[in-house]
Amino acid sequence: MDALIYSAMAGAERALKAQQVRANNLANAGTTGFRADMETAAHQAVQGYGYDARHMARIDADAVQTRSGTLAPTGRELDAAIVGEGLFAVAYGDGEAYTRAGAFTLDAEGQLQLDGRAVLGEGGPIVLPATNHIEIAADGTVLVLPEGTQEMQVIDRLKLVKPEPGALRKNEVGLLVGRDGGPLPPSDEVQVRGGYLEGSNVSPIEEMVATLQINRDFEMQMKLFKAADEMAANGNRLLRE
Incomplete structure (x- = not known):
């Protein structure tokens, strides 16, 4: 019984x-x-x-x-959404974590951030100079138009990863991390759309x-x-x- x-x-x-x-x-x-x-x-x-x-x-x-959420245009220079599969990388503790959120901001030193965490590029945290215009290209390249210049300059490229679905889990703050705890390798296959944000899936x-x-x-x-x-x-x- x-x-x-x-x-x-x-x-x-x-x-x-x-x-x-x-x-x-x-x-x-x-x-x-x-x-x-x-x-x-x-x-x-x-x-x-x-x-x-x-x-x-x-x-x-x-x-x-x-699965992907719906992309919505915002027109904001620092907004970005991933098209299809992929994730943005942000600093977390001594390592990194991943997210689909792309409402980036700049702190007082010009560091690109997401919810208070540094957004990572190919060379580490991305720091922008004083600029009149910012663009995020389809491959994740971050370009700026520095004050006093007429040509866009490449600053860095967003670190974009494309892990297998089962290789991820959520940590205690809701960010995605690898199940083995280590950093994920960057991928050239991930596409980004600047001026858009992705909604919840x-x-x-x-x-x-x-x-x-x-x-x-x-x-x-x-x-x-x-x-x-x-x-x-x-x-x-x-x-x-």
């Missing part, structure tokens, strides 16, 4: 955690460059003597949906449908749990009699 209780309890726990993942996706449906989380589950045996037939669900919520309809299904799963697990409890109670009453 307790094996059924384990199954019902594990299923209910999985449904609750899956609902948290879906709720977080819906909350970020309007976040620029957000990548939807995908909840996956696998079974794991309960440790200990006599528990061979008991299994629990192990929830893994670090898989990332890699969350589909609100898909998330709502999945949430409804999860609610039904949870209700079913609770019915199983109640049935197991009633069967155990009836068995105990028979033993007493």
Whole structure:
């Protein structure tokens, strides 16, 4: 009887955690460059003597949906969006992390930043001189028109990476990092569109449908749990009699 209780309890726990993942996706449906989380589950045996037939669900919520979001023009010089597959690289701690967000800014020293983190180029953090105009080319090259000049000059090239979908996970602040923890190599295949931003790749309809299904799963697990409890109670009453 307790094996059924384990199954019902594990299923209910999985449904609750899956609902948290879906709720977080819906909350970020309007976040620029957000990548939807995908909840996956696998079974794991309960440790200990006599528990061979008991299994629990192990929830893994670090898989990332890699489909592209919708590109929207902004006309802003420092905005950029990746066309197709690829990621921008930003400094994070002693290493680097990756993102699809491209609403870049400049700090007081002219360093290109994203949410307070340095945007990385082929030579490290990108620093721009005083300029009248900035362009981000399709290959990620950053060009500026310095004050007092008439010709655009190349400053650096954005570090763009194109990893395999399964090679990424989200870290504690929501940035993407390699599963092995090391930096990813740059790719010449990634294309960029300046003056655009990419929206979230969350589909609100898909998330709502999945949430409804999860609610039904949870209700079913609770019915199983109640049935197991009633069967155990009836068995105990028979033993007493």
